[in-house]
Amino acid sequence: MSKKGTIGVTSDNIFPVIKKFLYSDHEIFLREIVSNAVDATQKLRTLASVGEFKGETGDLRVTVTIDEAARTITVSDRGVGMTEEEVEKYINQIAFSSAEEFLEKYKDDKAAIIGHFGLGFYSAFMVSERVDVITRSFRDGAEAVKWSCDGSPEFTLEATDKAERGTDIVMHIDEENSEFLGREKIESLLTKYCKFLPVPIIFGKKQEWKNGKMQDTDEDNQINDTHPAWTKKPADLKDEDYKTFYRALYPMSDEPLFWIHLNVDYPFNLTGILYFPKIKNNLELQRNKIQLYSNQVYVTDEVQGIVPDFLTLLHGVIDSPDIPLNVSRSYLQSDSNVKKISAHITKKVADRLEEIFKNDRSTFEEKWDSLRLFVQYGMLTDEKFYDRATKFFLLSDIEGHKYTLDEYRTLIEGVQTDRDGQVVYLYATDREAQYSHVKRATDKGYSVLVLDGQLDTHTVSQLERKLEKTHFVRVDSDTINNLIRKEQPSSEVKLSDVERSSLIKLFEARLPREEKKHFNVAFESLGTEAEAVLITQGEFMRRMRDMAQLQPGMSFYGELPDSYNLVLNADHPLIARVLAGEKEAVEPSLTELRARVAELQAEEQKLSAEVQGKKPEEIPAATKEAQENNAMELAKTEGSINEQLTTYAQGNELIGQLIDLALLGSGLLTGEPLAEFIRRSQRLL
Numbered sequence: 001m002s003k004k005g006t007i008g009v010t011s012d013n014i015f016p017v018i019k020k021f022l023y024s025d026h027e028i029f030l031r032e033i034v035s036n037a038v039d040a041t042q043k044l045r046t047l048a049s050v051g052e053f054k055g056e057t058g059d060l061r062v063t064v065t066i067d068e069a070a071r072t073i074t075v076s077d078r079g080v081g082m083t084e085e086e087v088e089k090y091i092n093q094i095a096f097s098s099a100e101e102f103l104e105k106y107k108d109d110k111a112a113i114i115g116h117f118g119l120g121f122y123s124a125f126m127v128s129e130r131v132d133v134i135t136r137s138f139r140d141g142a143e144a145v146k147w148s149c150d151g152s153p154e155f156t157l158e159a160t161d162k163a164e165r166g167t168d169i170v171m172h173i174d175e176e177n178s179e180f181l182g183r184e185k186i187e188s189l190l191t192k193y194c195k196f197l198p199v200p201i202i203f204g205k206k207q208e209w210k211n212g213k214m215q216d217t218d219e220d221n222q223i224n225d226t227h228p229a230w231t232k233k234p235a236d237l238k239d240e241d242y243k244t245f246y247r248a249l250y251p252m253s254d255e256p257l258f259w260i261h262l263n264v265d266y267p268f269n270l271t272g273i274l275y276f277p278k279i280k281n282n283l284e285l286q287r288n289k290i291q292l293y294s295n296q297v298y299v300t301d302e303v304q305g306i307v308p309d310f311l312t313l314l315h316g317v318i319d320s321p322d323i324p325l326n327v328s329r330s331y332l333q334s335d336s337n338v339k340k341i342s343a344h345i346t347k348k349v350a351d352r353l354e355e356i357f358k359n360d361r362s363t364f365e366e367k368w369d370s371l372r373l374f375v376q377y378g379m380l381t382d383e384k385f386y387d388r389a390t391k392f393f394l395l396s397d398i399e400g401h402k403y404t405l406d407e408y409r410t411l412i413e414g415v416q417t418d419r420d421g422q423v424v425y426l427y428a429t430d431r432e433a434q435y436s437h438v439k440r441a442t443d444k445g446y447s448v449l450v451l452d453g454q455l456d457t458h459t460v461s462q463l464e465r466k467l468e469k470t471h472f473v474r475v476d477s478d479t480i481n482n483l484i485r486k487e488q489p490s491s492e493v494k495l496s497d498v499e500r501s502s503l504i505k506l507f508e509a510r511l512p513r514e515e516k517k518h519f520n521v522a523f524e525s526l527g528t529e530a531e532a533v534l535i536t537q538g539e540f541m542r543r544m545r546d547m548a549q550l551q552p553g554m555s556f557y558g559e560l561p562d563s564y565n566l567v568l569n570a571d572h573p574l575i576a577r578v579l580a581g582e583k584e585a586v587e588p589s590l591t592e593l594r595a596r597v598a599e600l601q602a603e604e605q606k607l608s609a610e611v612q613g614k615k616p617e618e619i620p621a622a623t624k625e626a627q628e629n630n631a632m633e634l635a636k637t638e639g640s641i642n643e644q645l646t647t648y649a650q651g652n653e654l655i656g657q658l659i660d661l662a663l664l665g666s667g668l669l670t671g672e673p674l675a676e677f678i679r680r681s682q683r684l685l
């Protein structure tokens, strides 16, 4: 028997297309050819188990060999093999037409196909100038045949000698792809794609270092673990087995925190193990660690679109023959199986966390810091996950105690409800820098949370939206009496208008002048025991700015300067001392100017009364002019007062010292201003 033929092609020659196709992904040929060998082996096992094959199955292994001199890679199996008719049918017709169909379908979208599955046998032509298939069917009396094709649509098919059942695929590697003739290259590809195939894959012998070089030992070099942990029953696995498997997947990683063994067979098939890694404070670095398999064949480690975004932070393996692989990612997301799979995994992950929380809260709390970012990300991006996570999401207070949302509410409700019935959650983002504010709050009997994570700003907004009558306020956003506003109004500030405006000028004169910071002087009556001067930063603007840093489209807030309040405690003796000093040193020379200001202000009021209710055109020109002149003189006189106050303030160390103490109390005094503060303090001492 010897035969020549032409593969039934519609297009002239699709081989050049195959060669170019997926140029950067030529390596997948090895996965395709080895998994065909594994399929053929599995089929034989099945036939043997149902009694259709009665002979000896023998050692069912797949071997991969390289012959550098002959420039070939051979993949051999002892599976079902093919008869001549089967070669005609499967290799010439089915394999060819499916390759052609595949190319036609995805010629514009090839990069988007998951793991580039489906090209099958013909992917061998991406790297070969000729491919031989030497095969003998398992059927009694079947004769061996050799099919050979050099990449043109012509092939030959002839009888050949082959003692054993099974198939050898011999790929004659072309010049361009010589790299695939290297042992290390092939070993690394086999490790990537075939590490967990269910039939032993043997690639040469294990090597050892001997007489100054690497030499073969007698032991076969088996690439794969045919029974990876995820294919076993959870009941048969110990914690150590899960950890060992994790190390096999990610040799350099820290130990995982927890894991989930997935095992579903209805309404779709899915197995796998997902691990919770320690997530450091950077979301991006953690992605793409989940490996996707289809019946133990590695497909891809890019699982976006298959699992919700936040789950891509997990590590591990998902194996599902029900995820359609030869489709584009955009199609995937709308596939109903994929949607179900995605929802199922989300639920399992939440259930598992809840279970650990309930059964072993102390371990859960211990690991919470490494879990928190993941849980928050899930809550923020997945409503269903949010609902489930509210049972185990934890808030940490300044002392490190951890509470669920419900527990915390119960704890603070009594003391921290304001006059409008809002429960106020106080928090610090930096317990060191905000220490003095934290202390004031805890001294007052308030609880303070620590929210210093990458996603906390978003979480705060989410909780305010989700929880009723809930308001989050950072400890330094107002003075202690105003953080949580109660029934009794805070006591009145007893300062005259002139005193107020003098103090504003005096302090403004010494406030730091920075482009990115804006200070506003305010007054409060905080009692003689409280600080003389302190700095607060309004919650709303600060939060908007924090958000702007994390979210594109909010850059408007990001560009605004940081806005702070410098709060002067009118009750404090040091403020009284500043005023007294100013009154003694500056006021005498201001007497005339102050009197003039009073006159001008009275005049201004009189003129305003005259024009009140009149349209601009009804106001006499003389009145308008008088108003303008009056305003100009007022500004000028006030300017002179301010000048003198400023000059005085600049030479007054007490004011400088008070401001610096307030900056220090909010962690805002650094660099040269801090050095100057130290020098001044020494002088004063």
Ligand SMILES: Nc1ncnc2c1ncn2[C@@H]1O[C@H](COP(=O)(O)OP(=O)(O)OP(=O)(O)O)[C@@H](O)[C@H]1O
Pocket (backbone or CB within 6 Å): 032, 036, 037, 040, 077, 079, 080, 081, 082, 090, 091, 094, 095, 096, 098, 117, 118, 119, 120, 121, 122, 167
């Ligand atoms: N090593 C082998 N032993 C026996 N039959 C084989 C072997 N390799 C390929 N075949 C036959 O050739 C057919 C076509 O192979 P091809 O890889 O193109 O497609 P497939 O395996 O059916 O699908 P896939 O696209 O998932 O690889 C197979 O279905 C099988 O019948």
